[in-house]
Amino acid sequence: MPDAASPIAAPPKASAAKTPAPRDTQRIFSIAELAREFAITARTIRFYEDEGLLKPRRQGLTRLYSAGDRTKLSWILRGKRLGFSLAEIKELLDLYGVDRTGVQQMRELLRRSRLHIADLERKRRDLDAQIGEFKDVEAHVAAELKQRGVNPESD
Amino acid sequence: MPDAASPIAAPPKASAAKTPAPRDTQRIFSIAELAREFAITARTIRFYEDEGLLKPRRQGLTRLYSAGDRTKLSWILRGKRLGFSLAEIKELLDLYGVDRTGVQQMRELLRRSRLHIADLERKRRDLDAQIGEFKDVEAHVAAELKQRGVNPESD
DNA sequence: ATTGACGTTTACGTAAACGTTAACTATGAC
DNA sequence: GTCATAGTTAACGTTTACGTAAACGTCAAT
Known part of the structure; x- marks a missing residue:
């Protein structure tokens, strides 16, 4: 897709x-x-x-x-x-x-864009934190399996 | 929010x-x-x-x-x-x-973690795309305002 | 002994985001 | 014609994620 x-x-x-x-x-x-x-x-x-x-x-x-x-x-x-x-x-x-001709409208558009960007960047911090945590889990579990002589990649 | x-x-x-x-x-x-x-x-x-x-x-x-x-x-x-x-x-x-002692359980945990990581990484692609778009908007609007002699930073 | 702040359960209410019939309508195939 | 296929509106149902009382218990302070 x-x-x-x-x-x-x-x-x-x-x-x-x-x-x-x-x-x-x-x-x-x-x-x-x-x-x-x-x-x-x-x-x-x-x-x-x-x-x-x-x-x-x-x-x-x-x-x-x-x-x-x-x-x-x-x-x-x-x-x-x-x-x-x-x-x-x-x-x-x-x-x-929205009509982008007026200065007032453009300022509003700029303001809202910046607010939204801030929101998105917070989301990315959340996201990176979760990805990090889960990668830790993945690494630990894979290591533990390997130590036990189990191949983690045989689904 | x-x-x-x-x-x-x-x-x-x-x-x-x-x-x-x-x-x-x-x-x-x-x-x-x-x-x-x-x-x-x-x-x-x-x-x-x-x-x-x-x-x-x-x-x-x-x-x-x-x-x-x-x-x-x-x-x-x-x-x-x-x-x-x-x-x-x-x-x-x-x-x-979940009980992490069994090999079967650990494999399941590993599998789920990887699925979730894939999900999160898709989200990050979505997120980065949106951030990029909005930064473009911000840049364009700010430039346009500047060109008109308007200070974009006077809220 | 009452007030007030904080806690509890039970239970009905609600907004968002659709799913699910029901009852048509329009169009091309045969 | 009529059958199948895709479209339509209208309206009620459902799930999720809580809000909002109502009615009560507990304890410290006034």
């Missing part, structure tokens, strides 16, 4: 070497397609829409998801894996949608 | 600190004390006990928490911050409690 998600609101900075697959950027996805790709249910995707996290185009009643919608979804799921609530994720997503 | 208390707080009080922890290891804590320290409610702590995550000593009905209990609690909260459910945290806590 390659997750080549570019930064959220991809600013058309520089079209390097090749045109980055215009067909891919134009692609539309059905709800079932996205559900399969991300291993969630369609209900979940609709729920995210109810909560204001996604706003797909519509053809009649049927939802049509753009590549941007797909990227957003992937972003939402990553946020969830990191333990953020949907409300928090929505706030962050909305940050990018 | 309020900023919690210090991870390892110790009152610098008391007599000569010769061995680096005999008194501290002996300390017992009331439920209110732990609640204050970790900025949670007593209800929450009791709930964790109902769920089998803590088993404090009792004096009559009153709960008495050891330093070990306190460490466990801090561990539980860190797990929560990382987005694990109480059920998952309980599993991990129980891993340590």
Whole structure:
């Protein structure tokens, strides 16, 4: 499941070497397609829409998801894996949608970004601590097994 | 998401600190004390006990928490911050409690540890990706403000 | 002897994040 | 036509992680 998600609101900075697959950027996805790709249910995707996290185009009643919608979804799921609530994720997503022309808005965006970065870095400290602990466990147990003449790698 | 208390707080009080922890290891804590320290409610702590995550000593009905209990609690909260459910945290806590004498048990512990490490490392990739994105945002916005002659640091 | 601070159990309430029918609708295949 | 497949809304159910009383016990201080 390659997750080549570019930064959220991809600013058309520089079209390097090749045109980055215009067909891919134009692609539309059905709800079932996205559900399969991300291993969630369609209900979940609709729920995210109810909560204001996604706003797909519509053809009649049927939802049509753009590549941007797909990227957003992937972003939402990553946020969830990191333990953020949907409300928090929505706030962050909305940050990018906000009018970036005003100085006041930009200052607010900067402030919120920094707060969020601080939050993320705390999480990383927590994470590194846990990883360290579990690697210790792994090392000790593996050593103990080895000392007893047992091969730890024969699962 | 309020900023919690210090991870390892110790009152610098008391007599000569010769061995680096005999008194501290002996300390017992009331439920209110732990609640204050970790900025949670007593209800929450009791709930964790109902769920089998803590088993404090009792004096009559009153709960008495050891330093070990306190460490466990801090561990539980860190797990929560990382987005694990109480059920998952309980599993991990129980891993340590398990009889480590048998080879079979040790192999199981090793296996679970490795699975968990893989999980944590995926989380770290997610985390680093988000941190990177938000630092980009920060840099771009700060640069844009600067270019407009606005000082980004005047909150 | 009452107040107040702290502890307890029991139990109903709630918000978040979906799951799960139910009861349609639209579309292409046969 | 009608069957299968995918989509829809609406609404009730479920699990997790606690909040919030209610009703009570214990002890120190007033």
